[in-house]
Amino acid sequence: MAPVTLAEDIRQRLGECSPAERKVGRVLLAGWPAAGFETIATLAERADVSAPTVIRFVNRLGYRGFPDFQAALRAELDERQASPLTLYAAGKYGSSAEAGQGEPSGPAGLLARGREVFTAAVDRTLxxxxxxxxxxxxxxxxxxxxxxxxxxxxxxxxxxxxxxxxxxxxxxxxxxxxxxxxxxxxxxxxxxxxxxxxxxxxxxxxxxxxxxxxxxxxxxxxxxxxxxxxxxxxxxxxxxxxxxxxxxxxxxxxxxxxxxxxxxxxxxxxxxxxxxxxxxxxxxxxxxxxxxxx
Structure with a gap:
């Protein structure tokens, strides 16, 4: 299952932030995703806050610092642009996939996996x-x-x-x-x-x-x-x-x-x-x- 995206996480966490930190979040969302790759100084200037406020904001999101936040953003954008070929290279799929420990293999395993994945995906989507x-x-x-x-x-x-x-x-x-x-x-x-x-x-x-x-x-x-x-x-x-x-x-x-x-x-x-x-x-x-x- 796909995790909550960074942008959605920021939207959901704005209510927990200080007024100054909310300014940082809104500037990021307004220019998403490009704003996430600006320097701390540029982002702070655009939000009319101090550089430490930007750092506190990404800390609140669970990142050790701004480089850590940007690395997560790069990884998400790579996933956002993933193709079937890159996804295939990242793991095994279909009837040839190896069953997990205790899971059936072959067609029975594939049906079990399909039921698990599709049921969870539909439930979470709705x-x-x-x-x-x-x-x-x-x-x-x-x-x-x-x-x-x-x-x-x-x-x-x-x-x-x-x-x-x-x-x-x-x-x-x-x-x-x-x-x-x-x-x-x-x-x-x-x-x-x-x-x-x-x-x-x-x-x-x-x-x-x-x-x-x-x-x-x-x-x-x-x-x-x-x-x-x-x-x-x-x-x-x-x-x-x-x-x-x-x-x-x-x-x-x-x-x-x-x-x-x-x-x-x-x-x-x-x-x-x-x-x-x-x-x-x-x-x-x-x-x-x-x-x-x-």
């Missing part, structure tokens, strides 16, 4: 989703006055399609961001205040997702982000961030917890739309029968 973020995501995606556009990455585009197809059965004005350059450009250029962009972006994040989110925000629209615990750079543009654990018994990040979050959002949207969703689904079924798709 426990860490805040009711406010879930409620706001449901409100934005259920609002019939808003247009919804969805986009994902290498693998996560499958979840953008999964959520989008559900939304299409429940409401109008849902589409996927086109792949072809002319169509994509035209779509983005036409965005406005009533648009909601749903982005799925996981580690080894894709730069174009940040640009697309920036365009939506500049046009007055809203961004809902599904991401991992290290947080996509799109999070700086997002009104709602729904993060998930990605631990798996293989070197590939798991999207099983993400599916649980998506299914939870879908359930919320159905409840929010009420009879409107039911009527929309009925019209869809009737149309499908007319054209021979059922």
């Amino acid at each position: 426990a860490e989703v805040t009711p406010h973020d879930l409620e706001r995501a449901v409100q934005l995606l259920a609002d019939p006055k808003r247009r919804v556009t969805l986009v994902g990455g290498r693998f996560s585009h499958l979840f953008a399609q999964y959520l989008g197809l559900h939304l299409m059965q429940m409401r109008d004005d849902v589409r996927f961001l086109p792949d072809r350059p002319v169509e994509r450009t035209a779509h983005l250029a036409a965005l406005g205040r009533r648009d909601v962009l749903v982005v799925f972006d996981y580690r080894r994040y894709e730069d174009d997702k940040v640009t697309v989110a920036e365009l939506v925000r500049e046009a007055g629209g809203r961004v809902v982000l599904f991401t991992d615990t290290w947080l996509s750079p799109v999070s700086t543009q997002a009104e709602v961030v729904l993060s998930s654990q990605v631990g798996a018994p293989s070197p590939y990040d798991s999207l099983v917890p993400t599916l649980a979050v998506v299914e939870t959002v879908v359930a919320g949207i159905i409840g929010e739309l009420g009879d409107g969703a039911h009527q929309h689904m009925q019209r869809g079924e009737q149309t499908a029968r007319r054209i021979g798709l059922t």
